[in-house]
Structures are given as C-alpha cells and as structure tokens.
Amino acid sequence: MERSLIILKPDAVQRGLIGPIIARLEQRGLKFAGLKLMQVDQALAQQHYGIHQGKPFFESLIQYITSGPVVVLVVVGNNVIQMVRSTVGATNPASAAPGTIRGDFAVEIGRNLIHASDSPENGEQEVALFFRPEELVDWARSADSWIYE
Numbered sequence: 817m818e819r820s821l822i823i824l825k826p827d828a829v830q831r832g833l834i835g836p837i838i839a840r841l842e843q844r845g846l847k848f849a850g851l852k853l854m855q856v857d858q859a860l861a862q863q864h865y866g867i868h869q870g871k872p873f874f875e876s877l878i879q880y881i882t883s884g885p886v887v888v889l890v891v892v893g894n895n896v897i898q899m900v901r902s903t904v905g906a907t908n909p910a911s912a913a914p915g916t917i918r919g920d921f922a923v924e925i926g927r928n929l930i931h932a933s934d935s936p937e938n939g940e941q942e943v944a945l946f947f948r949p950e951e952l953v954d955w956a957r958s959a960d961s962w963i964y965e
C-alpha cells in the first residue's frame with residue numbers, strides 16, 4: 817500500500833479548479849485518506865521543496881507555493897504513486913499530454929497547478945510533513961470491489 821501527497825497549488829485554488837482536479841483523481845477510482853485547505857508557510861515550503869534548494873527557480877517556487885491557500889490530499893492504495901503521477905502529467909505543462917491534469921488545465925512550468933509525490937519513500941515523508949496522524953482516516957470503501965478485482 818502506497819501513500820501519495822497531492823497539493824493543489826495556489827493557482828488551482830485561485831482559478832476555481834479544486835473541484836475539477838479532485839474529480840479527475842476521484843473518477844479514476846483513487847481513494848482519499850486525508851483532505852484539507854491550508855496556508856503553506858515559509859518553513860514548510862522550504863522543507864517540502866528542500867531538494868530544489870540552490871536551483872535557479874527555488875525562490876520563485878517558494879513564493880508560488882506560499883502565495884495563497886492550497887488544498888492537500890492523501891491518496892492511498894497499491895501503485896498510487898505512479899498512477900497519480902501519470903494522471904497529473906509532465907512537470908512542464910507545455911509538454912504534458914492532453915488528458916492529463918497539467919496538459920488540460922495549465923501552460924507553464926511555474927504555474928503547473930499540482931504536486932504529487934514521486935516515490936513511495938517521499939510519499940511517506942510528505943504525508944508526515946503535511947498531516948498529523950489523527951487527520952488521516954482509514955476507511956473501507958463500499959465501491960472497492962467494483963474498482964479492484
């Protein structure tokens with residue numbers, strides 16, 4: 817079982833795309849274990865994007881992710897890291913495939929709407945960074961037998 821942290825970045829919230837983006841993930845059959853609206857502060861932003869420290873876009877990335885509220889979600893299930901990444905599309909929306917979230921709703925890398933964990937290890941770390949354990953719900957979904965054989 818993997819866990820993926822999803823962030824609907826400030827542009828997604830400001831553009832009124834929370835619903836359409838979550839719908840893509842929900843309609844695919846992915847299961848959510850956590851969901852909230854929050855403001856990312858400087859410290860959290862630098863921790864979350866620490867791997868990009870020193871890169872030319874780091875300062876603007878921190879400015880972007882802290883510029884307004886975000887919606888964060890946890891997706892749980894087998895293979896969800898790869899499945900969510902493929903639903904999200906390439907980092908640069910200019911080359912993201914049509915049918916992906918970035919390919920359908922965004923045009924520039926600096927406004928690419930959504931974050932998704934890139935490995936099971938990072939998924940666990942990022943979920944722990946954004947959610948307290950009591951904010952996550954372990955629940956049985958009645959539709960599961962229609963989604964998973």
Ligand code: IDP
Pocket residue numbers: 868873877906907925926927928930931932934
């Ligand atoms: P990812 O979000 O697809 O995992 P990463 O390479 O991990 O992509 O980069 C993290 C975020 O940093 C991207 O989603 C994007 O917002 C921003 N970013 C990455 N590369 C650039 C760039 O060249 N210019 C501006 N922003 C960038």
Ligand code: MG
Pocket residue numbers: 932934
């Ligand atoms: Mg990344």
